[in-house]
Amino acid sequence: MAKGYQRPSTLLDRPWHFCPGCNHGIAHRLVAEVVEEMGMVEKTVGVGSVGCGVFAYEYFNFDGIGPSHGRAPAVATGVKRVLPDHLVFTYQGDGDLAAIGTTEMVHSAVRGENITVIFVNNTLYGMTGGQMAPTTLTGQVTTTSPRGRGREQGFPFRVSEMLATLEGAAYVTRVALFNPAQVVRAKKAIRKAFEVQMQGLGFSLVEVLSACPTNWGLAPLEALKFVEEKMLPTYPLGEFKVPEGVKA
């Protein structure tokens, strides 16, 4: 009955470089599983980003691109226009997507570009050592908000809520990975987003709330609790935009 852990064929047999308790590995795995289950291995191009997900192409067993910091949605646009029947997704952190790459992300949605963005929100810049991001919570201490993010550092950026106002954004949802039920939900959301793309309905984005124990200074389990208790009030889960008549 219950299957043990099996590596999908879309994930190469390599040890993760991620810190213990980091959720990037789970997010990678979910994407890989959905690509395999949809039978899209031969028609997928994954576009990584610059951040802790920078080595995405070293793990996925399908074609991949490493773009510059923040520009993944523009790169994915170029790929998708050339290969319109392929599954094209980006995998971006919150610094990559919600700071330096805000323009590319928003305008891909404005154009209704048929691509999917997997947006990993861990409230800070993981790879560069835990600096404040636009998504950092109010009061949250980071290496560049040492007294806690206050008025002078602005307010948390709710990307999904903002994108949901755009006509070209077809499917926008926020999920989390802090317990197995959430992981299952997250996988369903990724599947739905990919299906929306393959049906040509427009831009889709799955925001994944993700734990960063190292830069939060928390043990892995405490970090999961942080997502649930501290992130959810600012970043509520749910679907912000769903296209009419999407086949389940």
Next chain:
Amino acid sequence: MSEPILMKGNEAVAEAAIAAGCRYFFGYPITPQSEVLEQLARRLPEVGGAYVQAESEVSAINMVFGAASAGARVMTASSSPGISLMQEGISYIASAQLPAVLVNIMRGAPGLGGIHPSQADYFQSVKGGGHGDYRLVVLAPSSVQELIDHTVLAFELAEKYRTPVMVFGDAMMGQMMEPVVLPDTEPYPVHRPWATTGMKGGRGPNIVHTLYLPADKLEQHCQRLFAKYAEIERNEQRSVQYLTEDADIVVVAFGIMSRVARAAVEMAREHGIRAGLFRPVTLWPFPAAALREAASQARLVMAAEISMGQMVEDVRLAIQGRVPVTLFNRIGLVPNPDEIFERIRKEAREVQLVNG
């Protein structure tokens, strides 16, 4: 061969791209380049391609990165400030070894500058522009016909060497009309087994990236890039000479300036001054050996350019101090031939080629 037709430079670039098999264009409006994108917005859907108007030149160059990775022949065009915004992307394209054609219809600068003809982006594109060790092939056409021919050549070089190639125009060439003949030859073939087109046919993943964290891997990568650049330097230096064999004064000019300089050289000859023109057609690789040879009997070399003096540095490097190198330059306009001629005459007096 088709009949000659009258065409504006910018439209000619667009039609040349289509003739060269380019079906994807990503760009952002800017004077004096906008007709390239207007023409392609109209034409590409007709020929089964796609035009995407990007939200900025930063996005446009990254769309080019994506389309080239996915195996497409692709181009973008802009003018000076927009090309500045593309520099990070150009570095990535060069590092990832992607074929792509970039057109710079240069305008007055720095800053917002103006919309006059200019050649002041020479340093930016010929010497680098983006970060790190890479080179950009830069072609310098001097007529609307050559804008066409060099656009076609740019796609060929980009494909052959897996590298970005830039075509330099300027506000005058982009806007002026001249009779041209469009090429009717077969486009250079696209063969990219490395492209990220999906893992069809049981091959392993194709990856396009530019990250080499281990120091030895980065060094190897740069060595590979520069072995390729050395090959380009060996094979692709191009230049045109006019009356240089016996020239006492060799004028060096590229692009639109070379046409004016040629007329000035003819005026000088009419006045008994042995002047000649050396015109670099490839700015990188710079035809240094050919220039040195062309100037071997000269008493003076004069670089003429629409900038405060940029190409003149490559001229000096080529001449290696053997004869004096001087600069004629104007900003914001293409000078009249007599202006250059007057300068040639003045220099001729100074090096005592003619009397008072």
